[in-house]
Amino acid sequence: MGGMRSRLSVLGFCAMLLLGTGGCMGAYIKSVGGDTERTFSKIFLTDFNTAWQSVLDSLKSYPLDVSNREAGSILTKWNDNTAQKNFVDSFAGASTYLKAQFRFKVNVEKGFYNGQQSVKVSVIKEQMVQQDVLEGWRPVPTDSYDENTMLYRVGRIIYIRLKMARLEEEKTRRELEQSGF
Numbered sequence: 811m812g813g814m815r816s817r818l819s820v821l822g823f824c825a826m827l828l829l830g831t832g833g834c835m836g837a838y839i840k841s842v843g844g845d846t847e848r849t850f851s852k853i854f855l856t857d858f859n860t861a862w863q864s865v866l867d868s869l870k871s872y873p874l875d876v877s878n879r880e881a882g883s884i885l886t887k888w889n890d891n892t893a894q895k896n897f898v899d900s901f902a903g904a905s906t907y908l909k910a911q912f913r914f915k916v917n918v919e920k921g922f923y924n925g926q927q928s929v930k931v932s933v934i935k936e937q938m939v940q941q942d943v944l945e946g947w948r949p950v951p952t953d954s955y956d957e958n959t960m961l962y963r964v965g966r967i968i969y970i971r972l973k974m975a976r977l978e979e980e981k982t983r984r985e986l987e988q989s990g991f
Contacts, residue, residue, distance in 0.1 A: 850957035851932035861929035864967035882918040909940040933957045
C-alpha cells in the first residue's frame, strides 16, 4: 500500500512538473515572438496611375511621411489613437493605455491578372501602445478593420474614376458625332 502511494505521488509530481513546464513554455513562446503585422492586399484591374491616385485619395486624412511613386510605397506619419484604443478595448476587458499610435504602410505594385493590366495594393497597419511610462512602446496586433476599410475605399475610388472616364469618353464621342466629325 505504501509503495502504491509513493508511485502515485511520484506520478502526480511528474504530471504536475510536465504541466507546469508546458504552461511556462507556452507563456514564453507567446510573450517573446509573434508577428504583429499582417499584410492585407487586393488586386484591382486598372492601370498604375489610377490606383496610385486612388490610394493617395484614400489616405487624405493622414499626413504622409514617405510617398515614393517609383517604388510604389507610401508610409504615413504616426497618428495618435489613444482615445479610440481605450474606448474600443475597454469593452473587451483590456486595461487602458497611456498612449497609442498607428501608421499605415501601403505598397502599390504593377502586374497582370488573367492577361489584363492590374495593380496589387497591400496595406499594413502598425499599432503601438504604451501602458505606463516605464514600459515603453510595444506592438500589438491589428483588428484588420482599418486595412479592409482602406482596401474597400481604394476599390470604390477606382470604380468611380473608371466610370467617370467612360462617361467622358461617351460624351466626347457623342459630341464628335453631332458635330459631323
